[in-house]
Amino acid sequence: MIELIGITKSYQIGKESIDILKNIHLEINDGEFVAIMGPSGSGKSTLMNIIGCLDRPTSGTYLFDGEDISTYKDQQLAKIRNVAIGFVFQQFQLLPRLNALKNVELPMIYAGIGKKEREQRAKEALEKVGLSDRMHHMPNELSGGQKQRVAIARAIVNHPKLILADEPTGALDTKTSFAIMEQFTELNQEGTTVVVVTHEQEVADYAKRVIFVRDGMITNVETGGEGDIHESY
Numbered sequence: 001m002i003e004l005i006g007i008t009k010s011y012q013i014g015k016e017s018i019d020i021l022k023n024i025h026l027e028i029n030d031g032e033f034v035a036i037m038g039p040s041g042s043g044k045s046t047l048m049n050i051i052g053c054l055d056r057p058t059s060g061t062y063l064f065d066g067e068d069i070s071t072y073k074d075q076q077l078a079k080i081r082n083v084a085i086g087f088v089f090q091q092f093q094l095l096p097r098l099n100a101l102k103n104v105e106l107p108m109i110y111a112g113i114g115k116k117e118r119e120q121r122a123k124e125a126l127e128k129v130g131l132s133d134r135m136h137h138m139p140n141e142l143s144g145g146q147k148q149r150v151a152i153a154r155a156i157v158n159h160p161k162l163i164l165a166d167e168p169t170g171a172l173d174t175k176t177s178f179a180i181m182e183q184f185t186e187l188n189q190e191g192t193t194v195v196v197v198t199h200e201q202e203v204a205d206y207a208k209r210v211i212f213v214r215d216g217m218i219t220n221v222e223t224g225g226e227g228d229i230h231e232s233y
């Protein structure tokens with residue numbers, strides 16, 4: 001599904017060029033569950049942003065489903081983000097003045113889906129994550145775990161091929177983190193490709209492959225524990 005070939009990312013600060021990613025080569029297959037690990041400043045979040053079409057590489061080639069999207073215009077990348085990729089963030093990114101149902105509907109508004117279908121699909125997504133009784137609650141009426149479940153429902157409502165999660169358990173307690181990772185596991189078992197950026201080994205243990213990033217380079221790739229986290233929690 002994803003192939004990164006010689007990807008670099010640099011920023012110009014004054015006269016100095018700072019390399020964030022250096023000659024990244026990476027393949028992620030359809031249906032995989034992959035974790036990206038690395039210390040703060042390693043480049044892992046920049047790598048995720050490029051995979052998610054939120055940022056552009058300075059050089060290199062990005063193939064998504066066999067299509068070279070390296071030179072896509074902003075509007076083309078926005079369509080991929082909306083239709084093919086679902087995002088889950090550490091701080092949930094819910095709109096505070098919209099209830100859970102309306103928050104989940106948002107990606108479908110951008111996709112031009114009609115009101116009746118939006119509402120039906122949003123309800124189904126919330127039911128899938130176990131929040132059928134919280135649809136009309138505002139974000140400030142939900143626990144951290146419930147907010148993250150709303151975020152997951154929003155991420156899956158357009159039936160994306162890929163879910164990208166950036167530190168999805170970082171703001172949650174251990175028990176809730178376990179439940180959220182179980183949710184990602186279930187989605188992956190249903191065929192969705194899942195990529196999780198994390199600094200927590202317990203979270204990475206859910207993945208079937210763990211990619212280690214340090215100083216802007218992939219330093220190691222390991223087969224994940226595929227469930228070892230269940231015992232450590």
